[in-house]
Amino acid sequence: MEYDIALLPGDGIGNEVVEATIPVLDAASEKFGFEFQTTWYDWGSQRYLQKGEMLPDTAYDQLAEHDAILHGAMGHPDVPDHISSTEGHISIRREFDHYINLRPAILFDSSLTPLKGVETEDVNIVWYRENTEGEYIDVGGRLNRGGSTEIALQSSIYTKEGIRRIAKSAFRDAKTRSKKVTNVTKSNALSHGPVFWDEVVEEVSEEFPDVRLENMYVDAANMHLVQRPEDFDVVLSSNLFGDILTDLTAAIVGGLGMTPSANLNPNNDYPGMFEPVHGSAPDIAGDGIANPLATVLSSGLMFDDFGQSSAAAAIREGVEAQVSDETAPKTPDLGGSAKTRDVVDDLVTRF
Numbered sequence: 227m228e229y230d231i232a233l234l235p236g237d238g239i240g241n242e243v244v245e246a247t248i249p250v251l252d253a254a255s256e257k258f259g260f261e262f263q264t265t266w267y268d269w270g271s272q273r274y275l276q277k278g279e280m281l282p283d284t285a286y287d288q289l290a291e292h293d294a295i296l297h298g299a300m301g302h303p304d305v306p307d308h309i310s311s312t313e314g315h316i317s318i319r320r321e322f323d324h325y326i327n328l329r330p331a332i333l334f335d336s337s338l339t340p341l342k343g344v345e346t347e348d349v350n351i352v353w354y355r356e357n358t359e360g361e362y363i364d365v366g367g368r369l370n371r372g373g374s375t376e377i378a379l380q381s382s383i384y385t386k387e388g389i390r391r392i393a394k395s396a397f398r399d400a401k402t403r404s405k406k407v408t409n410v411t412k413s414n415a416l417s418h419g420p421v422f423w424d425e426v427v428e429e430v431s432e433e434f435p436d437v438r439l440e441n442m443y444v445d446a447a448n449m450h451l452v453q454r455p456e457d458f459d460v461v462l463s464s465n466l467f468g469d470i471l472t473d474l475t476a477a478i479v480g481g482l483g484m485t486p487s488a489n490l491n492p493n494n495d496y497p498g499m500f501e502p503v504h505g506s507a508p509d510i511a512g513d514g515i516a517n518p519l520a521t522v523l524s525s526g527l528m529f530d531d532f533g534q535s536s537a538a539a540a541i542r543e544g545v546e547a548q549v550s551d552e553t554a555p556k557t558p559d560l561g562g563s564a565k566t567r568d569v570v571d572d573l574v575t576r577f
């Protein structure tokens with residue numbers, strides 16, 4: 227079997243962490259007997275600064291040719307964030323209708339969490355964030371720009387099918403896990419979209435009688451994730467709430483350097499896009515100290531998507547063994563002083 231992977235490192239540490247992941251792909255392919263080829267695409271903020279576009283016109287057609295996209299991050303201090311994201315990776319998610327943003331947060335070693343008394347078995351959360359509608363649909367406008375009566379309007383869209391398909395994905399996964407879905411909502415204060423969201427989630431839950439639905443307001447979820455992370459397993463949310471709270475779950479498991487993500491649509495033929503939850507981190511870009519593990523773990527989600535579950539498991543086990551080994555190299559965000567490259571060199575010896 228041979229896989230064709232598009233490498234889209236993007237900006238800042240995106241370049242360092244994607245490059246660092248390649249030896250892990252090599253080690254996995256050697257051990258598990260498959261092959262892969264890669265094509266490197268240097269699109270992102272540098273292109274925007276030179277040509278006024280984050281991606282070329284042909285980007286989607288080129289990316290669609292591959293089996294998967296391994297992405298780093300997009301963002302640059304000289305490019306407004308709303309441009310680098312909406313015209314960069316968010317546009318790819320939209321074009322390929324990646325309605326699932328899967329964001330697992332696993333505590334691989336208890337030393338990594340800032341929470342007192344929390345052990346590895348307490349945190350294994352998988353977040354199903356709706357990824358194509360909700361608050362991130364880019365519909366709105368500004369009136370009277372610059373004037374004292376200026377107005378901004380930002381709309382959200384929730385569609386029945388959009389809610390159904392992400393809810394079904396979460397419930398299906400919950401059947402194989404703890405048989406509980408926590409639906410994060412704000413239907414007490416937002417009386418249209420989120421109330422509709424809850425109604426559709428409730429309807430979907432009736433198709434899964436063996437899975438318990440728990441509804442939780444986003445403010446309470448924020449608090450309970452810190453106080454009792456062990457009560458969360460499969461979490462379902464709209465786009466904005468998932469974006470915000472998965473930085474919190476990242477902090478609980480050791481920071482942004484530890485959390486991977488997958489952008490998926492199992493119903494179409496477009497490639498999935500796999501990327502760390504973190505951004506381009508311009509403050510440390512170029513220093514060679516970025517933690518590569520979030521991107522390495524994202525490649526594990528890519529192998530899951532390919533059906534190479536042994537390779538995916540080996541990546542997670544390798545990361546677990548490394549972060550639990552006091553003598554192993556660790557980047558500064560995990561309290562060590564190692565370089566990105568040291569972490570990968572050590573990791574490939576654990577396959």
Ligand code: ATP
Pocket residue numbers: 239243299300301302307482483503504505506507508509510515516517518520557559
């Ligand atoms: P962007 O504008 O692209 O979102 P950002 O710096 O605002 O970038 P993140 O990159 O998500 O946001 O990260 C916030 C901070 O977390 C960074 O400034 C960096 O210090 C730290 N960080 C993020 N990812 C990593 C990583 N892989 N390794 C080490 N530190 C990281």
